[in-house]
Amino acid sequence: MPISSGYTQDVIANGVGSAMNSTTTDVDGVSYAFVSRDFQLTSSSTPLTYGLPSNGIVNSVVASTAGLSFQLGDYFGNNSLKISSSAAGSNSGTITFTTPIAAFKLYMLSTSGSGASTVNITVNFTDNTTQTFTGQSISDWYDGIGFAIQGIGRILRTTNVLESSSTNPRLYQTALTIDAANQTKPIQSVTVTKTNTAGVMNVFAFSADAYTSCLAPVLSNTGTVTSNSADISWTMPAGNPGVSHDIYYSTSSTPPTAATTPNHFDVQGTSYTLANLSPSTTYYYWVRTNCTGATSKSAWSFSKSFTTLCGSIVPSYTNDFSTFPGNCWVNNLTGGSPDTGPTGTTISPLWTSRNFLNVAANGPSAHMNIYSNNRIGWLKTVPFNLSAGGYRVKFKYAVSTYSGTAASAMGDDDLVHFMASEDGGTTWTILESWGPNNAPSNTANEFVYNLTANTGANTIFAFYGTSGTVNNSLDYNFYVDDFTVEAAQLSTSEVNRQVKKAEVHPNPFKDILYITDTKNVKSVMVADTSGRVVSTVEGAVKELDLSKLNSGLYFVTLYFKDGSQSTVKTIKK
Structure with missing residues (x-):
């Protein structure tokens, strides 16, 4: 949901130059800010391998909303609604959306520095009515649960010292379910009010499950998967005027858009077998519904994924x-x-x-x-x-x-x-x-x-x-x-080299094993079925006295002068 106003601070260091020049303040009240992957202290600095995505798109890793993404604000301008105080008059801020839309659910991307924050979130509709979600807890940016992205690193604004981690800091996803009576009302803005004294609240972005009369299906768990096929199925929300479905799948987790061409059109029923897949490959898939109502197509469902079973790979x-x-x-x-x-x-x-x-x-x-x-x-x-x-x-x-x-x-x-x-x-x-x-x-x-x-x-x-x-x-x-x-x-x-082969006779043998064409042989090794070496002979030997061995299966390996070797199975009577 694009934001027209409401950001108050720039807390994301980016571009070339000191963090003090590309941010206005910190995230946590003690001089630490987020960092973008395109940040470089100088033009010759080593590029970062961590940080917030340079394009500002955060693809949520929350399993229940696979495919959900957020668009962060401009890194060169204010990009956070930062609320440090809990005192009335200075403890709230309002994010206003560029285009109001009606929604089933609203998702807020935020974090709290220097401890957790507790906030009340008020959704403001275009008809001047509201819906308030009280006592919403936003975790500290380190080690909290429900994160949409983690391991994005940070920078100390005063010294430009970078800190990297595979798990911290984090941005969290908060889901706000809109009441049925409000789902057809376009959302104009959201007001966030901090109610506790601890923590520094930062709100970065919103996304929504847009309201439609044609509801998206809900994917069921993937069924039978083979090396080249997978059975998928879905359920329809009650009362949905759906008549058929479109399916899109890909080896990329990037979700389809309304303009994406499906792999399969007008599928009848609520199940389908995806065929002609590659073995040992992870696929992501989405389903949308074709309806007879005023809205002809639903949004794409959230995604699910599967990995095909092992199958023979054609090199390289x-x-x-x-x-x-x-x-x-x-x-x-x-x-x-x-x-x-x-x-x-x-x-x-x-x-x-x-x-x-x-x-x-x-x-x-x-x-x-x-x-x-x-x-x-x-x-x-x-x-x-x-x-x-x-x-x-x-x-x-x-x-x-x-x-x-x-x-x-x-x-x-x-x-x-x-x-x-x-x-x-x-x-x-x-x-x-x-x-x-x-x-x-x-x-x-x-x-x-x-x-x-x-x-x-x-x-x-x-x-x-x-x-x-x-x-x-x-x-x-x-x-x-x-x-x-x-x-x-x-x-x-x-x-x-490839055509050199070990040739021995007779096979099976009783006591003496003869070797054919030994002019290129450097040495011979005999091993039993456990891998234990029972005899080694150096030189171009023509026969092996193996009379002391027990009856059974043995492996005779000939080492050739060009460095190659060949092994043959032999049986002692």
Whole structure:
């Protein structure tokens, strides 16, 4: 509701220059004012990442009024009705609106500095009648409930010292329900009267649910949601002359206006299934009613939102772990082996967020702290649709000591596997392994794997980490960052590297396992299904004597001279 008069002070520092020049007073009576995001003490000052929006539009975060917004006054002029006194004659002020409108509800945006304020609010209608709301409590600008916006920071006017916070200060939303007898009367102005001695009252803006004979529907809770659809429904206020409905949805929370084109027109009934949605995506939606009365369309309803379920993503895709573990990633799986897959979950995941290589400037990454023994953790990705072919996966990886940045060895039977599953996680293939023979350095190493053999429409990758059964008294972190699946651009060397495969025979074997074509082999490692290394051999060995092993399944990994490797499953009779 645009305001024509009533502001008495400028309490929002903005533009370039001292806060004393862009404000007339403070918010709280002790020299602290609000600050706009465009405030700079000098033209070379670092721009703010907090503050009131530069355009003055406050989108309320109150859940019951999703989509409600307020327009603050001009930052270069007075923008607050400030009331410090409770003494009669100086304890009130009146906000007058540019265009009077009738309303079901009126919403006031305000705050109180240096303690809470209690006010009486009188709504003045154009026919000279009034409706008064007594004893309205307005919280202190720090830590109160019912806020429309928080974490907007402040500035000390006398010194230009800025204070930032993710939660304070705050502006609060007060809802005023207009009596049924007054709902058709245009509202001319609002008078605010302070009745207690504590606190400094500041009124900034008003918005309204405008009266109409065609009432907006009320959205019900979202129904069934899949990876590409969602069932929505709504209810109609009693007596509403509605005949059909329009639906608007978007990945943006910005509410539609009267001029916004709906996604669906003239929907009959009070429910609808939104289809052809993207997986793992948050959508916002609104509904309005088409009526037969004097007003042909209602206002848009308040919004609701939903997030579609995880579905296969078509690359390109990157997870930088700034939000951990990432939408549709799973990090609380444990137990099992690369052969069985995870066997359980844990409330204390082993893969967690940590700055890459313990350096804050590197930003967050995924990491597993590997120490002691018998610790097994899985980090699974979102599923990918690789059916188009021609993709590659790449990521950064490294190892450092637990609390520092120094290099660390990996324990005798410690292992980290990078694996792929073409069937959504039922069976796994090891693409790369790191262990005591090839422990990563404490620098950002890059792993690149061309997915020429992986074209599944439901392909999942996973990092499997285990500290084995032996406690080596080592305590270190294995890091993964910037996980990317993208279109591959293969060089000749990459193609040659990709085609190297471990080939062994016979399989199953009894005692001796033979290796085919060993001229490019650097070393061989054999591990059991728990990840425990049971044999390692350096050099281009042609046969392995595994007669001392028990019968069962084993993983034989060949490390090639060009740095690549390949793993094959074998069975000992």
